[in-house]
Amino acid sequence: MVVAVVRRARRLHPLAFFALLSLSVVFAIASAAWPTHVPAAALVIPLLLGGLVLGFRQLVVFTLVTLMIASFVLVSRQAPVPMTGFLLVIGAIGWIVIAGAKVRNQLGVPGTRGESMLMELRDTLTAQGELPPLPSGWRAEVAIQSAGKSKFSGDFVVSTQRDDVLEVALVDVSGKGVDAGTRALLLSGAFGGLLGVVPVDDFLPAANRYLRRQDWEDDFATVVHVAVELTTGQFCVRTAGHPPAIQFDAWSGRWQTRDADGPLLGLMEAPEFAPNHGQLKPGDALFLYSDGMVETPRRDIGRGTDRLAGAAERLVAQGFRGGAAELVAAAGGPGDDSAIVIIHRLEHS
Structure with missing residues (x-):
């Protein structure tokens, strides 16, 4: 009122x-x-x-x-x-x-119209990070925690679903918290417009060309992009300077790193992004995360990834339900933005 x-x-x-x-x-x-x-x-x-x-x-x-x-x-x-x-x-x-x-x-x-505009932009960024409703047999969750408990974050998620293919991109903009908020707002709109419009193989090259046009001197972005066929579970992961995705294999109980090397967005004119193909069988899960989940000044990414997999192991019994929020709270670094996406193919649809 x-x-x-x-x-x-x-x-x-x-x-x-x-x-x-x-x-x-x-x-x-x-x-x-x-x-x-x-x-x-x-x-x-x-x-x-x-x-x-x-x-x-x-x-x-x-x-x-x-x-x-x-x-x-x-x-x-x-x-x-x-x-x-x-x-x-x-x-x-x-x-x-x-x-x-x-x-x-x-x-x-x-x-106070300026403050209202910022609130509307924040709500827009939050709404764009919501994952689309998935068909029976699939569940996906996302959780983002900004550095310093700010409402703005340099990490954001864009996603879409078309022709039974779920596409998700987790983006980490250079900087953190409010300092990276304006660039995150700009890129979320641009990347959200590209996702689902350009072919899967062209998303990262198109995002790189867009970032190059911004002519940011010292700023860049990292991305992990995945496309999952919801009928077969086949997926393809590509990364641009981002930590690799990790996959939980329900049949063996093991965790597998899905490495897909690619350069940071915005630094090269025509980079190549190598794909990593795999399949999510019933019970399997795929984790996308930002470096704030695994990297600290005292811990490298490799050890941080092992620690994240260990924390996620405790969520297997509950079918990873609510796992995104729990992992961000438990493993997210307080001094950096943290984000995670969990895509889970249920054992019983």
Whole structure:
């Protein structure tokens, strides 16, 4: 309800200005008439509300008018009031509100619209990471944990299903947390558009060409891309500078690394990405993960992969249900973004 009112007020700036001005006048009259019940500090309330809904110029005018109204209230009182100190406090609050509005004005978004846009972009990134519903006999899960518990992450997932083929790409953008969030938002839209449109073999080359066009000097991305035929369980894994996928073989109980060497995206003009083919039999599972799951300053990727497989081994008895969230919480590094995707072919559909 409150969010809807704020959004409507942002669309009607003149109306919001006069409404807040009227509110300030009401507070001023009430404070002058009943000084013991309505303090003059109540004038701060419309000033703060103005910072949420008014444009920059309107806010400057409204702040000056509020200072004039506050002066009138203090002068009209019979009891002595520390006028200078109170006006300085009101002026300081107004300056803080105006400074914040000036930054938002440079972006061309008044009030809290900038924050709302970031929230919408975050929700878009989260929605794109949701896996499509799979047919009977298959289950897939994804979990992402950002460094520092931020809502933005340099790791993201895009996926699609077409012609009984499930395609999933787990991407790790250079940087972490909020620092990598803007690039992750840009690439998630681009890679999500490519996935399912270009042939499976062309996805990573097309993603590399897109990243090269961005002309990022020191930034890059790593990707692990898998295409699974849901009718037969046949799959193909390709990686671009990313840790390899690992497969759980339910028949032998062993874990197998699916190495598929490929260079980082964005560094070479025409790289080649070697495929690694395999099959998921009933009970088998395939794990895609970012380096935050297996690599730390004190542990290399090889040992981290063994540790991840050991943690996943404990989930076999529960059929890996809920395993993505558990593994991210248990094995994810606190100082880096962590993400994992589990694709499980059920034994009994």
